[in-house]
Amino acid sequence: MARIVMKFGGTSMAGIERIRNVAARVKREVDAGNEVAVVVSAMAGETDRLVGFCREASSLYDAKEYDVVVSAGEQITSGLLAIALQAAGCKARSWLGWQLPINTSDAHGSARIGEIDTVALDASLADGVVAVIPGFQGVADGQRVTTLGRGGSDTSAVAMAAAMKADRCDIYTDVDGVYTTDPRIVPRARKLGKVTYEEMLELASVGAKVLQTRSVGLAMKENVRVRVLSSFEDGDTSDGHRGTLIVGEEEIDDMERQLITGIAHDKNEAKITLTQVSDRPGSVAAIFAPLADAGINVDMIVQNVAHSTGSTDVTFTVPSADLARTLDVLDKAKDAIGFASLVHDTRVAKVSVVGVGMRSHAGVASTMFTTLGERGINIQAIATSEIKVSVLIEEDYTELAVRVLHTAYGLDAEDAA
Amino acid sequence: MARIVMKFGGTSMAGIERIRNVAARVKREVDAGNEVAVVVSAMAGETDRLVGFCREASSLYDAKEYDVVVSAGEQITSGLLAIALQAAGCKARSWLGWQLPINTSDAHGSARIGEIDTVALDASLADGVVAVIPGFQGVADGQRVTTLGRGGSDTSAVAMAAAMKADRCDIYTDVDGVYTTDPRIVPRARKLGKVTYEEMLELASVGAKVLQTRSVGLAMKENVRVRVLSSFEDGDTSDGHRGTLIVGEEEIDDMERQLITGIAHDKNEAKITLTQVSDRPGSVAAIFAPLADAGINVDMIVQNVAHSTGSTDVTFTVPSADLARTLDVLDKAKDAIGFASLVHDTRVAKVSVVGVGMRSHAGVASTMFTTLGERGINIQAIATSEIKVSVLIEEDYTELAVRVLHTAYGLDAEDAA
Numbered sequence: 001m002a003r004i005v006m007k008f009g010g011t012s013m014a015g016i017e018r019i020r021n022v023a024a025r026v027k028r029e030v031d032a033g034n035e036v037a038v039v040v041s042a043m044a045g046e047t048d049r050l051v052g053f054c055r056e057a058s059s060l061y062d063a064k065e066y067d068v069v070v071s072a073g074e075q076i077t078s079g080l081l082a083i084a085l086q087a088a089g090c091k092a093r094s095w096l097g098w099q100l101p102i103n104t105s106d107a108h109g110s111a112r113i114g115e116i117d118t119v120a121l122d123a124s125l126a127d128g129v130v131a132v133i134p135g136f137q138g139v140a141d142g143q144r145v146t147t148l149g150r151g152g153s154d155t156s157a158v159a160m161a162a163a164m165k166a167d168r169c170d171i172y173t174d175v176d177g178v179y180t181t182d183p184r185i186v187p188r189a190r191k192l193g194k195v196t197y198e199e200m201l202e203l204a205s206v207g208a209k210v211l212q213t214r215s216v217g218l219a220m221k222e223n224v225r226v227r228v229l230s231s232f233e234d235g236d237t238s239d240g241h242r243g244t245l246i247v248g249e250e251e252i253d254d255m256e257r258q259l260i261t262g263i264a265h266d267k268n269e270a271k272i273t274l275t276q277v278s279d280r281p282g283s284v285a286a287i288f289a290p291l292a293d294a295g296i297n298v299d300m301i302v303q304n305v306a307h308s309t310g311s312t313d314v315t316f317t318v319p320s321a322d323l324a325r326t327l328d329v330l331d332k333a334k335d336a337i338g339f340a341s342l343v344h345d346t347r348v349a350k351v352s353v354v355g356v357g358m359r360s361h362a363g364v365a366s367t368m369f370t371t372l373g374e375r376g377i378n379i380q381a382i383a384t385s386e387i388k389v390s391v392l393i394e395e396d397y398t399e400l401a402v403r404v405l406h407t408a409y410g411l412d413a414e415d416a417a
Numbered sequence: 418m419a420r421i422v423m424k425f426g427g428t429s430m431a432g433i434e435r436i437r438n439v440a441a442r443v444k445r446e447v448d449a450g451n452e453v454a455v456v457v458s459a460m461a462g463e464t465d466r467l468v469g470f471c472r473e474a475s476s477l478y479d480a481k482e483y484d485v486v487v488s489a490g491e492q493i494t495s496g497l498l499a500i501a502l503q504a505a506g507c508k509a510r511s512w513l514g515w516q517l518p519i520n521t522s523d524a525h526g527s528a529r530i531g532e533i534d535t536v537a538l539d540a541s542l543a544d545g546v547v548a549v550i551p552g553f554q555g556v557a558d559g560q561r562v563t564t565l566g567r568g569g570s571d572t573s574a575v576a577m578a579a580a581m582k583a584d585r586c587d588i589y590t591d592v593d594g595v596y597t598t599d600p601r602i603v604p605r606a607r608k609l610g611k612v613t614y615e616e617m618l619e620l621a622s623v624g625a626k627v628l629q630t631r632s633v634g635l636a637m638k639e640n641v642r643v644r645v646l647s648s649f650e651d652g653d654t655s656d657g658h659r660g661t662l663i664v665g666e667e668e669i670d671d672m673e674r675q676l677i678t679g680i681a682h683d684k685n686e687a688k689i690t691l692t693q694v695s696d697r698p699g700s701v702a703a704i705f706a707p708l709a710d711a712g713i714n715v716d717m718i719v720q721n722v723a724h725s726t727g728s729t730d731v732t733f734t735v736p737s738a739d740l741a742r743t744l745d746v747l748d749k750a751k752d753a754i755g756f757a758s759l760v761h762d763t764r765v766a767k768v769s770v771v772g773v774g775m776r777s778h779a780g781v782a783s784t785m786f787t788t789l790g791e792r793g794i795n796i797q798a799i800a801t802s803e804i805k806v807s808v809l810i811e812e813d814y815t816e817l818a819v820r821v822l823h824t825a826y827g828l829d830a831e832d833a834a
Contacts, residue, residue, distance in 0.1 A: 054500060056433040
């Protein structure tokens with residue numbers, strides 16, 4: 001017997017027919033003798049509908065009341081799944097955020113999960129009752145409904161798995177696992193059997209959007225074995241047979257370990273260059289401090305060699321969605337910074353190679369630069385972390401870069417066409 | 418300063434534009450210096466949508482989970498109205514059933530309201546914060562969500578008014594008050610300024626569907642001043658200026674008192690006659706006991722004079738919706754009852770004259786029978802209570818009967834066409 005958390009997204013919960021399929025899938029795990037808690041999203045489109053109502057009611061809506069409104073979507077699906085499970089012959093009940101309770105901070109709209117009380121839940125699971133838990137929601141100080149921010153149901157699932165000391169947290173989604181890169185770009189991309197938390201974090205944060213980044217960070221912190229698998233595929237769900245397992249580095253033995261785990265890309269960056277910034281102490285801080293105050297996430301930063309004039313060019317990237325605000329902030333800070341001109345470009349892409357193996361191997365970055373250079377792809381900026389090398393290139397070259405790097409690092413599947 | 422409960426139905430809450438209108442209406446009462454709690458229904462159509470989901474998931478749905486699903490509709494509108502009120506410049510917050518809490522019995526799907534804790538609410542109202550309360554929902558034992566049954570929001574409003582010791586409970590609806598009869602049948606029907614709880618109960622239970630019957634009963638028990646008024650009409654809302662006030666008999670002085678308050682009709686009855694039931698002790702009980710066990714509400718009962726054969730015909734009415742089940746129950750009990758044949762007829766209508774004045778006046782029933790007889794309308798059954806006389810007639814004569822009785826009892830407005 002194992003304890004399993006199963007999480008289903010909005011596409012899997014869109015309509016009663018699909019909810020019935022989810023119930024059948026849950027029943028299989030129950031029939032196999034497992035104790036099961038299911039975390040559910042709202043029906044696809046429902047959260048957008050509810051958020052739309054709030055925005056229409058007031059552009060400056062109260063986050064406390066927003067949470068009351070939008071949390072209703074998961075409340076509805078959790079009740080419906082409990083009904084469908086009972087109809088399938090499983091004992092089941094729903095547990096709303098305030099009922100368990102799932103305690104969170106009082107940062108309404110983007111609350112963080114704290115303590116989850118599992119005393120009542122444990123007793124219910126021991127009675128063979130499947131627990132159906134609405135994702136995305138919690139309660140602050142036992143009093144007011146909170147939500148975790150969009151995509152928060154992944155985080156709810158991982159947090160439940162940690163609190164329940166579950167053996168596994170299975171995230172059912174519309175892909176069948178995590179790939180070495182986007183299979184739409186590289187048909188020979190391979191599905192990964194295992195990936196470490198750190199790698200998944202880097203892959204997720206640079207655009208391989210399978211899991212919400214926050215949920216991976218939480219899984220790492222709480223050491224929760226997470227598995228990503230398809231909700232539209234059948235077959236043996238026991239360990240290692242399907243999907244991708246996301247685990248600690250110690251669980252991946254040397255035989256399995258690759259130098260590079262995957263290639264990620266992200267087209268949602270914008271590049272900004274400030275020319276002739278005066279090359280004195282504090283001038284760089286004058287750029288980035290007001291951006292930080294505005295909550296804008298600056299990613300890659302390159303400061304060019306100082307000109308003989310005593311000034312320097314500074315290039316950095318921000319999310320494209322924040323470009324307008326960034327330009328506004330910089331314009332207001334222009335006198336304090338002191339720069340000649342501002343150039344921006346959204347036709348850029350960030351391509352990254354990720355792998356814990358590179359910690360112990362030199363030459364990963366060099367291989368990347370050589371490979372791209374041979375194809376005439378110009379590198380506009382570089383950023384590195386312990387397990388990642390990222391370059392900024394012209395957007396039109398994205399797919400080519402991903403493909404040649406995938407081959408260069410030996411990631412191509414052998415059996416594919 | 419007064420304490421007011423305002424209740425808005427699904428039509429008033431259908432969409433953000435209408436919710437904004439409700440907010441404006443609430444703000445007027447707040448600006449007039451009142452402490453206000455607002456009880457809201459789900460958006461028109463939403464409860465049907467959610468009930469449909471439950472039925473689709475399982476025809477034998479668990480009432481506990483049904484309550485989780487369908488209570489979401491009022492949760493959504495209460496959050497949205499709180500946002501709209503804030504946008505209009507009113508302090509406001511929502512209070513879900515479990516938050517106040519509104520304690521109820523654990524009869525899921527048709528729970529009864531018990532104690533309502535108003536300590537936190539009172540403090541919030543004293544701070545000038547409008548309380549927005551989802552109707553129809555409560556919590557059992559502080560643990561599980563309950564609902565009160567369809568139309569339960571009227572009952573929620575009256576229960577809140579009683580718990581808050583409100584000066585008035587204003588039920589905003591799509592009619593501007595309670596009339597002497599259905600104005601679609603009798604254009605000269607008059608709007609009543611005041612009506613007693615007892616009269617309203619009789620009028621509601623025989624088809625003048627303005628308020629849920631249960632809410633009127635509760636208002637009578639708790640002595641809550643209820644007012645019915647239109648949510649689509651503006652003007653002075655202070656006492657006596659708009660709508661119909663539903664109060665205790667002692668609040669209506671003799672000058673205002675009418676012999677007859679109104680004429681109601683109900684076409685949703687079915688008549689059943691069992692012929693040649695043996696005329697012995699216990700034979701009538703053999704008919705009605707199994708119907709009571711099946712939860713079928715028998716209304717009018719007529720037992721004809723015994724035939725010389727020692728048998729009798731028994732006629733009674735049930736709601737048309739329960740006719741099929743009634744026939745089934747009687748068929749199974751046929752041997753125990755012992756009757757020759759069963760005749761049923763749904764082409765009947767019940768017409769009632771209602772008024773507390775008839776307690777002290779003889780001749781009300783006689784006027785009714787004479788008036789109908791003069792028009793050739795045959796009376797198939799008669800039932801009376803202290804403040805009501807009802808007759809069962811052929812359905813085709815309903816409108817004619819209502820019209821002639823309205824005139825006979827002097828209820829026609831003088832100034833209408």
